[in-house]
Amino acid sequence: IQLTQSPSSLSAYVGDRVTITCRASQGISSFLAWYQQKPGKAPKLLIYAGSTLQSGVPSRFSGSGSGTDFTLTISSLQPEDFATYYCQQLNSYPLTFGGGTKVEIK
Amino acid sequence: EVQLVESGGDLVQPGGSLRLSCAASGFTLTNYSVNWVRQAPGKGLEWISYIDDSTYTIYYADSVKGRFSISTDNAKNSLYLRMNSLRAEDTAVYYCARVKVGWYALIDLWGQGTLVTVSS
Numbered sequence: 001i002q003l004t005q006s007p008s009s010l011s012a013y014v015g016d017r018v019t020i021t022c023r024a025s026q027g028i029s030s031f032l033a034w035y036q037q038k039p040g041k042a043p044k045l046l047i048y049a050g051s052t053l054q055s056g057v058p059s060r061f062s063g064s065g066s067g068t069d070f071t072l073t074i075s076s077l078q079p080e081d082f083a084t085y086y087c088q089q090l091n092s093y094p095l096t097f098g099g100g101t102k103v104e105i106k
Numbered sequence: 107e108v109q110l111v112e113s114g115g116d117l118v119q120p121g122g123s124l125r126l127s128c129a130a131s132g133f134t135l136t137n138y139s140v141n142w143v144r145q146a147p148g149k150g151l152e153w154i155s156y157i158d159d160s161t162y163t164i165y166y167a168d169s170v171k172g173r174f175s176i177s178t179d180n181a182k183n184s185l186y187l188r189m190n191s192l193r194a195e196d197t198a199v200y201y202c203a204r205v206k207v208g209w210y211a212l213i214d215l216w217g218q219g220t221l222v223t224v225s226s
């Protein structure tokens with residue numbers, strides 16, 4: 001299952017609303033997760049099952065979608081949110097990840 | 107503290123071998139299924155192997171099948187990745203990654219990673 005993320009990068013101001021999309025090559029119901037990765041660090045789980053917030057993750061992060069089209073939204077971008085975001089399908093092995101979206105400061 | 111700690115990364119020549127280790131603490135590793143995921147410098151995440159001791163299930167990505175071998179050691183609460191016939195394209199940070207209980211593929215805990223460099 002191939003995952004296509006867009007955009008591959010974006011620039012935004014603190015306080016902006018940011019949306020990242022992930023499209024699967026076939027239907028995966030809600031079997032999708034989102035991870036955040038900062039430079040030199042391991043990925044961190046943000047959202048799973050399409051829209052379930054992982055414990056401890058701020059509520060400004062939200063996920064939506066099912067089937068083939070999914071969205072990660074950051075409602076008000078904070079300085080600590082500048083990072084690279086990856087989607088991952090949870091439907092089957094081989095596990096696959098999207099190519100990543102790098103969120104940079106404008 | 108619940109954590110995974112990888113070790114064993116090194117500089118190795120093409121065609122060489124290496125064994126990576128991943129030590130779990132704060133939980134019993136064999137109660138979970140576990141993956142190895144790698145990330146080449148400046149690139150995205152690539153899944154390479156999965157093991158579930160409870161069902162004797164092992165998977166490999168096509169890119170490493172026949173060259174890499176995943177295993178666990180209950181007594182040492184550790185996961186391993188034996189890598190043979192290494193190639194330049196295997197250069198990456200290698201992460202061990204635990205699957206959340208009750209899930210098939212959701213990763214809820216990652217190690218800090220260990221760097222493997224394949225170069226002459």
